[in-house]
Amino acid sequence: MTLPSWKFTAKEIVKKPELFTSGHRACAGCGPAIALRQIMKATRGPTIVTNATGCMEVVSTIYPYTAWKVPWIHTAFENVAANASGIEAALKAMKRKEMYKGTIDVIAFAGDGGTFDIGIQALSGAAERGHDFLYVLYDNEAYMNTGIQRSGGTPHGASTTTSPAGKVIPGKTQFKKPIADIMVAHEIPYVATASIAYWQDVLMKARKGLEVEGPAFLHVFAPCPRGWRYDTSKTVEIARLAVETCVFPLWEAVNGNYSLSPQSKIAALKPDRKKPVIDYLKMQRRFRHLFNPSFEHERIVIQERIDKRWGKLLKKCDMA
Amino acid sequence: MSERKKGWKEIPVGGVCWKPATEYSTGDWRTFKPVHDSEKCTKCLLCPIICPDASINWNTATQDIEFNYNFCKGCGICANECPANAIEMVREGEA
Ligand code: SF4
Ligand code: SF4
Numbered sequence: 001m002t003l004p005s006w007k008f009t010a011k012e013i014v015k016k017p018e019l020f021t022s023g024h025r026a027c028a029g030c031g032p033a034i035a036l037r038q039i040m041k042a043t044r045g046p047t048i049v050t051n052a053t054g055c056m057e058v059v060s061t062i063y064p065y066t067a068w069k070v071p072w073i074h075t076a077f078e079n080v081a082a083n084a085s086g087i088e089a090a091l092k093a094m095k096r097k098e099m100y101k102g103t104i105d106v107i108a109f110a111g112d113g114g115t116f117d118i119g120i121q122a123l124s125g126a127a128e129r130g131h132d133f134l135y136v137l138y139d140n141e142a143y144m145n146t147g148i149q150r151s152g153g154t155p156h157g158a159s160t161t162t163s164p165a166g167k168v169i170p171g172k173t174q175f176k177k178p179i180a181d182i183m184v185a186h187e188i189p190y191v192a193t194a195s196i197a198y199w200q201d202v203l204m205k206a207r208k209g210l211e212v213e214g215p216a217f218l219h220v221f222a223p224c225p226r227g228w229r230y231d232t233s234k235t236v237e238i239a240r241l242a243v244e245t246c247v248f249p250l251w252e253a254v255n256g257n258y259s260l261s262p263q264s265k266i267a268a269l270k271p272d273r274k275k276p277v278i279d280y281l282k283m284q285r286r287f288r289h290l291f292n293p294s295f296e297h298e299r300i301v302i303q304e305r306i307d308k309r310w311g312k313l314l315k316k317c318d319m320a
Numbered sequence: 321m322s323e324r325k326k327g328w329k330e331i332p333v334g335g336v337c338w339k340p341a342t343e344y345s346t347g348d349w350r351t352f353k354p355v356h357d358s359e360k361c362t363k364c365l366l367c368p369i370i371c372p373d374a375s376i377n378w379n380t381a382t383q384d385i386e387f388n389y390n391f392c393k394g395c396g397i398c399a400n401e402c403p404a405n406a407i408e409m410v411r412e413g414e415a
Contacts, residue, residue, distance in 0.1 A: 010364070010365035010366070010369060011365065013365075013369055014365050014368045014369065014377075014378040015378070015380070018374045020374075021340065021341055021342050021374060022341070022342055022346070022373050022374045022375055022388065022390075022391035023340070023341030023342045023343065023344045023345070023346060023391060024341050024346075024373070025341075025344075025346065026372060026373075027393075028349060028350075028372075028393035028394060028395035029372060029393075029395030029396070029397055030372045030395075031372075033372035033373070034370060034371075034372045034397075037372065037374060038369065041369075060341070061337045062337075063337055064337050064338050064339045065337060065339045065340070065341045065343070065344050066337035066338075066339070066340065066341055067340075067341035067342075074335075196370075199369050199370060225395075231396070232395040232396060232397070233395060233396030233397050233399065233400040233409075234400065235372075235395070235397055236370055236397055236400070236401050237400060237401070
């Protein structure tokens with residue numbers, strides 16, 4: 001498969017109409033809202049969007065208002081990928097009957113709850129059946145609109161309402177599920193990770209995902225000021241730090257072949273530019289308890305796990 | 321025993337959001353307001369792309385950045401990210 005190489009320029013992007021508009025009711029400084037806005041700017045033509053239950057569904061379609069300028073279908077937490085499969089199958093049938101010409105793209109949006117936990121069986125099924133659609137996971141690392149409950153995407157050590165930090169328990173005791181690797185294991189043509197701090201990379205990967213034939217999976221890192229407990233102005237800064245500390249490295253896997261994206265290559269080529277995870281943790285009050293002397297060990301454990309995953313990734317990218 | 325239930329073509333359409341969100345103003349959520357300095361601004365066009373609320377527009381006629389205070393929630397991301405320091409957050413009512 002050869003992917004076309006194009007570049008999105010800021011000039012061109014600001015002129016593109018907003019398909020995810022103002023007037024949505026996400027919190028001030030919402031990371032997922034940035035992700036959706038940017039991805040809708042990467043569309044190449046008529047697009048149908050389906051949205052699992054989650055923050056972005058709740059805030060964008062409070063009756064009778066809708067922030068969507070494209071056909072949009074809400075579905076339950078567990079089945080956004082099944083819904084996308086059905087839309088794609090219907091489009092195929094309609095095309096066969098010559099009911100429309102050209103290409104219509106299908107995008108499924110879901111949060112971490114709707115992907116890591118509740119939606120994974122529908123997603124796995126859709127990937128196995130090979131439907132041609134782009135699945136976007138906007139990851140804010142917990143069930144945020146229901147009040148910050150931990151999910152399979154919540155990182156180790158984060159305090160949430162269902163993994164509260166106390167004197168003994170240091171927040172969530174398990175580690176984040178490597179969901180994008182699980183999707184690579186499905187042998188689908190395109191899997192990538194992106195961070196809202198690098199908009200060009202987000203747009204490029206979203207467009208690649210739309211252009212490949214077959215399922216594409218895009219994991220977008222999207223900080224949440226409310227749930228991660230930091231000042232609303234820091235959303236993009238934290239999204240950048242997550243990449244610079246290798247907490248959330250950027251890569252893509254085309255037909256299963258991993259390669260690091262430029263932003264993460266910096267840390268691979270110049271290891272001294274790789275920032276310590278502590279820089280990332282200390283900006284967020286969900287990790288505040290980790291700075292008690294009694295939890296010092298936890299910070300070491302987190303750094304070790306991040307380094308281990310980073311090492312594994314470098315091997316997969318032939319950069320070790 | 322039972323009547324034939326209506327098929328999907330006969331039941332009325334429901335659950336359709338019909339009003340654009342752009343008719344719902346979120347600007348009154350704001351505590352701090354971004355104030356733009358056109359002189360300092362290098363027109364890099366970063367802020368219109370990263371604003372979560374699509375509240376910063378590029379005006380092609382005036383070739384300048386414009387803020388839409390009807391929707392800006394005052395998060396401060398634009399001011400935090402602007403490489404030219406051309407945006408300042410000021411408490412509402414004080415500017
Ligand atoms: S303060 Fe936030 S919502 Fe307002 S214009 Fe800046 S980035 Fe957009
Ligand atoms: S980010 Fe700053 S310099 Fe760039 S366009 Fe916006 S105000 Fe101007």
